[in-house]
Amino acid sequence: FAAGYDITSEAAVRKMFGNFDRVIGLDRLAAIHLNDSKTPRGSRVDRHEHIGKGKIGLTAFRHIMRSRRFRKIPKVLETPKGKDMREDVMNLKTLRGLL
Numbered sequence: 001f002a003a004g005y006d007i008t009s010e011a012a013v014r015k016m017f018g019n020f021d022r023v024i025g026l027d028r029l030a031a032i033h034l035n036d037s038k039t040p041r042g043s044r045v046d047r048h049e050h051i052g053k054g055k056i057g058l059t060a061f062r063h064i065m066r067s068r069r070f071r072k073i074p075k076v077l078e079t080p081k082g083k084d085m086r087e088d089v090m091n092l093k094t095l096r097g098l099l
Contacts, residue, residue, distance in 0.1 A: 004042040007060040014063075032064060034095070035078040050079050050087060051094045062098040 006012040020026065036054030038047035052058045064070050079091050 001037050001041050001056055002039060002043055002046040004044075006041060008041070008057060009059055010063050013060050026069065029070075029073055031074045031076055032070065033076045033078045034061065034064070034091075036061075048078050048080060051077075051091045058094075058098065061095060065095055065098045 001007055005016050007016055017026065020029070034051065036049040036051055036056045037043075038049045038054055039045040040055050049055075051061055064075075075095075077088055077091050079087060081087050
């Protein structure tokens, strides 16, 4: 997203992963890191935000979480964290709510 890839709609997410498949191959996708963005698309500044609280919004995450092709691919939260990790619980709840 920070690099300029549009993932703000389901069609845009499909296009981005289609390009990924053509260039790299989805069979090589080993993990997906999940975070929203504090900065706009194309900003070249990767500042992580809580799921659904940033510039990306929930559409991209909903598509990734519901997609059969990504079901068995590990997902890693890269969102802001406090000492007690309470934020991870909040972000996981948000992601599970998209299923």
